[in-house]
Amino acid sequence: MTGGARHDGTTKETQHVVWTGEWVAGRLGVSLSGGDELPDLLGLALRRNPKRAHLLVSNVLGKHVPQRPAVVHGAGLGLGRRVRQLLGEEAAARSVVLGYAETATGLGHSVADGLALAPYLHSTRRPVAGVAQVGGFEEEHSHATSHLLLPQDRELLAGDGPLVLVDDEFSTGRTVLNTIRALHAHFPRERYVVVALVDMRSDEDRGRLEKFAAELGARVDLVALAAGGVRLPEDVLSRGQDLVARHEALAAGAPAPGPNGAPQDGPRPADASAAPGPGGVHAVRIDLGWPAGLPDGGRHGFTPAHRERLEERLPAMAARLAQRLDGARRILVLGNEELMYAPLRIAGALDALVTAEHGDAAPAPADGIGAGVFFSTTTRSPVLAVDDPGYAIRTRLSFPAHDGPADGPGERYAYNVAPGSAPERRFDAIVAVVDAPGDRPELHAAGGLLHRLAAHTDRLLLAVLPSYTPPPEAGSMPLPEPLRGPAFSSYAADEVGWLLQDLSGVPLEAPTEEREEAIQRGGAHYAESLPVEFQPSQEYQALFHSALKTSASRIARAVGTVTETVLAERGPHPVLVSLARAGTPVGVLMRRWARHVHGLELPHYAVSIVRGRGIDTTALRWLAARHDPADVVFVDGWTGKGAITRELAQALADFPGFDPRMVVLADPGGCVETYGTRDDFLIPSACLNSTVSGLISRTVLRADLVGPDDFHGAKFYRELAAADLSGTFLDAVAARFDEVAEEVAAEVKELAAADRTPTWEGWAAVQRISEEYGIHDVNLVKPGVGETTRVLLRRVPWKILARRGAGADLAHVRLLAEQRGVPVEEVDQLPYTCVGLVHPRFTRGATGADGKAVAS
Incomplete structure (x- = not known):
């Protein structure tokens, strides 16, 4: 590096500083174009990200590179002062500054300091209980894509003054477009100012923003410390991923030869x-x-x-x-x-x-x-x-x-x-x-x-x-009404009310391998997209019908047992609230049992709960407004290691009155005290996806689709009506209610005298398996027949562990594993009938510890 004054007044020649982008530039051919100040502001690194190989690393942001605070704050202050000069004092005083989480929260705040009189808000990826969301948007290339907007003052974004959006860099401008599009629909205004440390967009990207602003009918100005571009070879993504894989193999102590077996170059x-x-x-x-x-x-x-x-x-x-x-x-x-x-x-x-x-x-x-x-x-x-x-x-x-x-x-x-x-x-x-x-x-x-x-x-x-949480609002928007069949789902209208919003027209499906990469690498939460719906082969459908015929009586006994236990212990008029979607067929069957045996018409609703994000709080508010929370009984299909059991208990801590004790049809994990059975057996509703669950998708929670007073979303796959087996499953089980009535009475009496304290035996087994197989992440160990089936239908499985001697309950698992090329390993001393393992180091074409391909 030569020439150019530095921030402390010295020159690059006297400093002899190596540019912190040389390593990447030399190996991948990535280079920066633009002013002489860019190398001072930016270095280069390699991402662990399936969408981008390179990372522009700011030297003045205070995120990845330790920097003097005066430099970090000063960069934002200077940009804010330039915005104030651009807008003029009167418009600047009416402006609002919005920063992007996570990298630009401090930068945006510093820009607001430079504007002096502007209030500041930054997006967040952390939902806050009791705080209503007023909007959101998606950041497509990020490792965590959903942004929430949670202002204490719901009118903060409603003014007509300029909105100043602050990010650390412009790479494509898509995040800005997503933000303005989402906000303009609710809070239209005439002027936006976009601020960043560096503007690295291509000419095509610049043209896209100009066209977007013209279509919007609003003025969009841009302010940045420096502008330039990034030159990327066509194969930079694949070469970058290979380089990351080889160097991370070195970090893990594994052999890491270079291309064609050449020794790995560079430091570890x-x-x-x-x-x-x-x-x-x-x-x-x-x-x-x-x-x-x-x-x-x-x-x-x-x-x-x-x-x-x-x-x-x-x-x-x-x-x-x-x-x-x-x-x-x-x-x-x-x-x-x-x-x-x-x-x-x-x-x-x-x-x-x-x-x-x-x-x-x-x-x-x-x-x-x-x-x-x-x-x-x-x-x-x-x-x-x-x-x-x-x-x-x-x-x-x-x-x-x-x-x-x-x-x-x-x-x-x-x-x-x-x-x-x-x-x-x-x-x-x-x-x-x-x-x-x-x-x-x-x-x-x-x-x-x-x-x-x-x-x-x-x-x-x-x-x-201390983390600041605004006091609860005095009022909120009117709550939506539940969806019902046949307009939403193939279930009859009285069978279940879905406390969901219909996202059938929104493209949400993504290929399995792409979803797995994003989920494991922190790129997205599993609830932000949907897997492509599994379409069973004729052989698999025949297996489903055979399994249903064999197990219908067993399921009917479990349905009767759990329903009678709930009626005896939780009151004679429970409100059934199933956790969509695995819990919904069980909730419908429990409702049918109560009507068939006792003549009761129990209310039944389905709500969304998302691991890591909690339960749908709008649905809880809806339930509390129409029913006594003490009557609500949450229903799920089965337990694996108990993650949803824990999630429900934690989510309800902020909603007094609701009973956090979940009830399930099958509890092989020993996680709940109210269940139909603790056996791990084939529940046919776990064999399929929407076609045995009323043609409803798994639930979706994404910031740009779910607002503060919206229910979580789901799709109704009307186009799959010809393959729908939801009614077939319900009718086959309900037809056995009378023949199992005596057995149910005996089991309920036995359970009433038994110690049903949760043992969490399954959780201990999952921890042991995680360590024994070198996974070290319990979230990638899916125990039980139901969860193993989900792994094979929705994830990229590594291998299946089957209890030695397990018979017909695993016929569909073995068939799916054969179709996907996944090995089934028989083991002893397994508390579950089977366990599905998702490989912890998934990448396209990667191999597991045994040398077998991870991706199917």
């Missing part, structure tokens, strides 16, 4: 979490004295009055920190995902104290070396780390997510925090700043974030900021 990947220290350094918790009632960020809105209050308190908070740092000279303040702005401003105030005391000059922004205070944040974005001066992500600390189930499971990362091969980059002290929902056991556990950080510093502090 630098995942510093592979060898954590002894944990002798413990985090010291410190109370910063955060002002009561002050929002910790812009998730629900941040006003100029909030900004003024924060400015007043920053010096005192910095002083509290400085007293606990024991004279450390090189300090990192580490924020947490969306929590960027508050840690950034605290870091800036602390830097002012440290600089005043020691008189240290700020280093060049790309160097990251020297005394002083630095700032960065953790992230959910998986990036390859390579300890090379010409690569932007030199080290990676990986750790489990600790923000709770609402934020989803999986790994999180802190980049360039460990020094790697450059001891001068080591931080004397690290201050980890999280909000209250992030202060969970996972944060403090072995292998958690604090443990990872402790291995790389002498002094570790933990500051927990």
Whole structure:
């Protein structure tokens, strides 16, 4: 690199700084075009992402690269001042700033600071119980695509002033189009200003935005620190994925030959979490004295009055920190995902104290070396780390997510925090700043974030900021009414009311392999798309009919047993609420039993619950408005390892009055106390998808489709009516009610005297299997006949474990496995009839530990 002034006034020649994009550029032929300032602002790295090979790594954002807080905040301030000049004082005073989660939450807040009088809101990927959503949009290339908008003031976006949208970079502009399209439909306005650190769009992308603005009838201005482009070879995606795979194999200790068997070039990947220290350094918790009632960020809105209050308190908070740092000279303040702005401003105030005391000059922004205070944040974005001066992500600390189930499971990362091969980059002290929902056991556990950080510093502090949640609103929009057949589903209107919205006209299906990649790599939640509906072969349909004929009496006994237990123990007039969609056929059968045996007409509704996201809160509000919550009985088909059982209990904690005890037809996992049986056997409704569940899809929860007062969504596959077996299944089971009545009475009496305390035996077995087979992720172990069937129908299976000697209950599993080329391994001492395994390292063409192909 030659020529060009740096931020500290020196030149690149005197600094002799290696551009942190050289490693990628040399191997993949990726290059930047544009002004001389771009290499100062950006480096390059490789993504673990099926949609993009490269990652533009900002040196001034404060996300992946530790940077001086004055540089990070100053970049946003400067952009905000340019926007204010562009708009004029009057329009600027009426503007609202919207930042993008997770990377631009701090940048957007800093831009709002530059505008001075503008309120600020950032999108979020964390649903907040009791806070209504006013909109959302999709970020197509991201690892977590759905953005929620949760302002405390529902009118914040309703004004006619300019809307200023802030992201860290423009790559294609699609995210901006998605946002404006979603918001303009509800909050139309005449002017938008789009702000970013760098504008790297192609001419085609620029033309698309101009055409979109013309069609919208609104003015769209763009403001960026620098503009340019990225030159990408045609095969960059496949070559990048291959390069990532080979280097990550090195990190895992596996052989990683280069192309044609050549030795792997370059240094080893630098995942510093592979060898954590002894944990002798413990985090010291410190109370910063955060002002009561002050929002910790812009998730629900941040006003100029909030900004003024924060400015007043920053010096005192910095002083509290400085007293606990024991004279450390090189300090990192580490924020947490969306929590960027508050840690950034605290870091800036602390830097002012440290600089005043020691008189240290700020280093060049790309160097990251020297005394002083630095700032960065953790992230959910998986990036390859390579300890090379010409690569932007030199080290990676990986750790489990600790923000709770609402934020989803999986790994999180802190980049360039460990020094790697450059001891001068080591931080004397690290201050980890999280909000209250992030202060969970996972944060403090072995292998958690604090443990990872402790291995790389002498002094570790933990500051927990209270997470601001707005008070509940006095009123809300009128609630929608349930959908019923035959307009929605093939069930009769009185059989079930669906507390869902009809998304039949929305394209939601995605290929199985593509969904699996996105789900496992954090690219999307499973509820944001749908698998392509399984269409059974004639052989498989014949197997279904045979299984139904064989098991109808057994299912009828289980239906009778669970229904009679509910009537005896939960009151004579329960409101059945099935968890769509596996629970819905069971709910219909329970309703039929109560009518057939007792003449009762029990209300029955179907609601959506999503692992990691919780239950449909609009549906709960609907139920509470029309029924006594104490009468509601939640019904599901079966238990596997108990994930939905736990999810339901956790979700209902915020809705007093509802009984969290779920009832199921079959409980092989030992997770509930009310069940029809604890045997793991073939329930024919698990053999098929919509064609045995009223032609309804699995439920969908996506920010751009489900608003604050909407039910979750689902599709009605009307076009599959000719293949529908929903009524066939129900009628075959109901026809056996009379013949099993005496057996049901005896079983109910026996269960009433039995100890039915959940044993969670299945959960223990899943943990053992996860470790024994080297998966190390219980979410990829699917126990029981029902869950194994789902793996074969919806996921990319690795192998099936079958209890040795299992017979007809597994005929359909063996047939599906044969059709998909999945091995079935017979094992002893399996508490379930079978277990389906999804490989934890899925990629197209990848192989498992046994050398067999993972993808089918």
